[in-house]
Amino acid sequence: MSLFREAAKQIFRKPATVKYPFEPGIVPPGLRGRPVWDMEKCVLCVLCQNACPTAAIKMIPKGPDAGIEYHLDKCIFCAECADACPRKAITMTTNFELADTSRSNMVQHYKKPQKAQAQTQTQTQTQAAKAGT
Amino acid sequence: MSYGTTIKVPFGPQHPALKEPEYFLFEVDGDIVVKVTPRIGYVHRGVEKAFEQETYLHNLYLAERICGICSHAHSTCYTQTIEGLIPLEIPPRAVYIRLIMAELERLHSHSLWVGIAAHEAGFDTLFMYLWRDREMIMDLMEEISGNRVTHAINTIGGVRRDITSEQATKIKKFLEKFESNVKEYTKVLESEQTFIKRTKDVGVLKPRDAIVLCAVGPTLRASGIKSDVRADDPYLAYGEIPFNVITHDGCDVYARTIVRCEEMIESANIIRYALDHLPEGKIKVPPPRTIAPNESVGRVEAPRGELIHYARSNGTNKPERYKVRAPTLGNLASVCQTLIGAHVADIPLILAGIDPCFSCMDRVIITKKSV
Numbered sequence: 001m002s003l004f005r006e007a008a009k010q011i012f013r014k015p016a017t018v019k020y021p022f023e024p025g026i027v028p029p030g031l032r033g034r035p036v037w038d039m040e041k042c043v044l045c046v047l048c049q050n051a052c053p054t055a056a057i058k059m060i061p062k063g064p065d066a067g068i069e070y071h072l073d074k075c076i077f078c079a080e081c082a083d084a085c086p087r088k089a090i091t092m093t094t095n096f097e098l099a100d101t102s103r104s105n106m107v108q109h110y111k112k113p114q115k116a117q118a119q120t121q122t123q124t125q126t127q128a129a130k131a132g133t
Numbered sequence: 134m135s136y137g138t139t140i141k142v143p144f145g146p147q148h149p150a151l152k153e154p155e156y157f158l159f160e161v162d163g164d165i166v167v168k169v170t171p172r173i174g175y176v177h178r179g180v181e182k183a184f185e186q187e188t189y190l191h192n193l194y195l196a197e198r199i200c201g202i203c204s205h206a207h208s209t210c211y212t213q214t215i216e217g218l219i220p221l222e223i224p225p226r227a228v229y230i231r232l233i234m235a236e237l238e239r240l241h242s243h244s245l246w247v248g249i250a251a252h253e254a255g256f257d258t259l260f261m262y263l264w265r266d267r268e269m270i271m272d273l274m275e276e277i278s279g280n281r282v283t284h285a286i287n288t289i290g291g292v293r294r295d296i297t298s299e300q301a302t303k304i305k306k307f308l309e310k311f312e313s314n315v316k317e318y319t320k321v322l323e324s325e326q327t328f329i330k331r332t333k334d335v336g337v338l339k340p341r342d343a344i345v346l347c348a349v350g351p352t353l354r355a356s357g358i359k360s361d362v363r364a365d366d367p368y369l370a371y372g373e374i375p376f377n378v379i380t381h382d383g384c385d386v387y388a389r390t391i392v393r394c395e396e397m398i399e400s401a402n403i404i405r406y407a408l409d410h411l412p413e414g415k416i417k418v419p420p421p422r423t424i425a426p427n428e429s430v431g432r433v434e435a436p437r438g439e440l441i442h443y444a445r446s447n448g449t450n451k452p453e454r455y456k457v458r459a460p461t462l463g464n465l466a467s468v469c470q471t472l473i474g475a476h477v478a479d480i481p482l483i484l485a486g487i488d489p490c491f492s493c494m495d496r497v498i499i500t501k502k503s504v
Contacts, residue, residue: 002317003258016265028276030294032285053191078194078285083293092279 025096032077033095037068037110041089044068044112051084066112072098073106136163142477146175150253150481153491157472157484164476169469176492184455189215189289189424192452196442197283199457200493202245205238206435207457207493208287210442213368214431215289218424218446225370225412227291232369233304233407234278234286235433236400240311241270242436243351243393243400246488247318250390253482254331259318266314273307276300291417301408312401319394332387336471336483339384346470349463350438351396352487354380355388362434374406386486423450435460437488459493 018025027033044066049057056074060066082090100106139160146154154175160168180199184192196211197204209231216223248263271281277300278284286292296304322328338348343356353360361378363371379395381388424446431442438460447453464487472483 003262003321006262006317007258016268028272030276030279032279051190053187053194076194076283077280078283079279079293080190080194 027094027096029094031094031096032079032092034072034077034093034098035070035075035079035081035090036093037070038089038091039067039110039112041087042068042110042112043087043089045086047084047086048081048090051080053078053080057081064114065109066114068110070108070110071106072100072108073103138162139167144480151484151491153489155489155491159472159477159480161477164478166472166475166477166480169472171465171469173465173491174495177495178492181455181457181496184452186451188450189420189452192455193287193289194283194285196457197285197287200435200459200490201282202242202490203238203435203437203440203493204283205234205287206433206440207442208284209235209369210431210433210435210440212287212289213433214429214442214444215420215424217429217431218427218444219289219421221290221418221420223291224415224418226295226414227416228370229407229411230292230294230296230416231287232371232374233296233404234274234284235369236404236407237270237274237277237304239400239436240397240404241267241274242488243397244270244315246436246485247322247390247393249485250332250386250482251322251328253485254328256325256328259321262314263318266311269307269311273304276303288417290420291415293417295416296408296411301411305405305408308401308405312398315394315397315401319391322390322394329387332385332390332482333383334385335479336386336468336475336486337384338467338471342470343384343467346467347463348438348467349460350434350436350488351389351392352438352464352467354378355392356384357382362432362439366432368431368433370407373410374403376403376406386482389486423448437461437490438463457493457496459490459496461487461490461494462496464489465494 044059044061046059049059054074054076056071058069058071060069079092082092139162142159142161144157144159145151146156156172156175158170158172159166180195183195187195193208193211197208199207244263244267248260248267251257251259251263274284275281277296278286278294286294338352338356340356340358343353343358348356357380359378359380362368364378376399379392379399381392383391426446426448428445433440440460441458443456444452445454468484468487472480475483
């Protein structure tokens with residue numbers, strides 16, 4: 001009987017199951033995993049926020065926190081934001097190991113790099129360096 | 134033999150034989166079921182109301198989440214309905230890509246079901262082999278679309294991802310292996326006495342009853358009635374592709390198994406034909422944001438049977454009314470009929486025989502005041 005032959009063959013074969021947590025999970029290159037924003041390209045145009053079906057993206061237009069607030073716990077990985085982005089600032093990575101025990105870790109802020117902010121940062125860095133010497 | 138009195142046996146909503154919460158009240162006379170009262174609505178999720186709150190593009194992802202197994206069938210039906218509202222003609226390449234995904238989904242859904250039927254009949258070896266092969270389909274779909282279950286390949290006006298030539302050769306190579314495996318399994322099912330004794334003449338649904346009780350899909354075709362939306366009302370490119378509608382005269386669970394096995398072979402042929410005749414060109418056309426007042430109905434042959442979506446637009450970017458009729462609702466009346474006269478031990482097998490998906494089905498609860 002054929003099932004018996006199949007079972008006999010299987011003795012010498014590798015198991016069909018992937019021993020995932022002990023072995024790396026192999027995913028195809030096109031997998032829609034966690035989206036990542038490139039804030040150098042982002043122009044804060046709100047299109048990704050409007051495209052998101054689950055309201056996982058919140059844009060902060062002004063102020064020192066200006067940028068994108070991304071809620072991983074709401075995201076359904078549909079890549080609609082990546083399709084909507086006119087500057088191609090959003091890429092879907094193949095990262096799928098996204099579990100966490102805390103909800104606060106699920107929110108990520110992508111800040112828009114501002115010239116003023118960059119200057120103040122460099123100033124404080126130089127001051128710190130001076131103080132250190 | 135009759136005992137004269139009947140005993141009421143509640144089954145569910147939480148029961149080891151049912152994977153989803155659904156309640157059936159069986160009246161049994163000894164070991165024989167004499168009356169079945171189903172009670173649906175345990176997994177009512179308010180999907181139809183939610184459709185009215187969101188835009189047409191956002192609803193696409195909601196439609197996809199109505200069912201976990203036939204997510205592509207639901208999203209195809211949704212896009213078809215909305216494209217009927219606009220109306221919008223989608224590029225031929227997009228049509229073929231949708232079709233290939235739909236048939237791949239049918240392969241994985243049917244192999245899942247035949248595995249479950251084998252498991253319910255106590256033939257776990259076959260269950261393991263079928264589910265091993267199913268995993269290959271899931272990997273293939275993941276590679277094409279970017280996700281195993283919620284493929285998100287459909288969009289209003291076409292598809293979001295193209296099938297490359299490497300993927301096409303990979304699918305063809307896989308189909309060869311899968312087809313020979315399925316033929317082997319069918320041979321095993323046809324010759325295995327334990328399986329035949331467990332499923333033959335179990336859950337008999339006469340052709341007349343099947344029509345009267347509005348059975349759909351493989352359940353209807355296993356009662357010898359040639360009915361398939363793909364052939365009767367061709368959508369996508371089914372009108373251009375030659376294929377057979379599989380029927381069986383057995384009317385029992387065994388016939389339902391064989392129909393599904395043969396449909397898998399037929400689906401493999403459809404995919405092969407579609408890949409060979411894949412038209413060149415665009416995969417997407419931009420849809421309008423708002424839709425003028427209109428009404429539209431979409432019909433799709435989901436792996437479980439006929440799936441109907443209805444939409445009404447009112448000139449805004451949100452639908453005014455959306456209605457989903459999942460295939461399990463059509464099959465529920467027929468399964469209650471087939472359960473009458475069955476042994477208690479056959480209940481899980483007969484219930485599994487319609488490939489139930491109760492959470493797809495639960496739409497409306499009608500509460501009676503006097504019960």
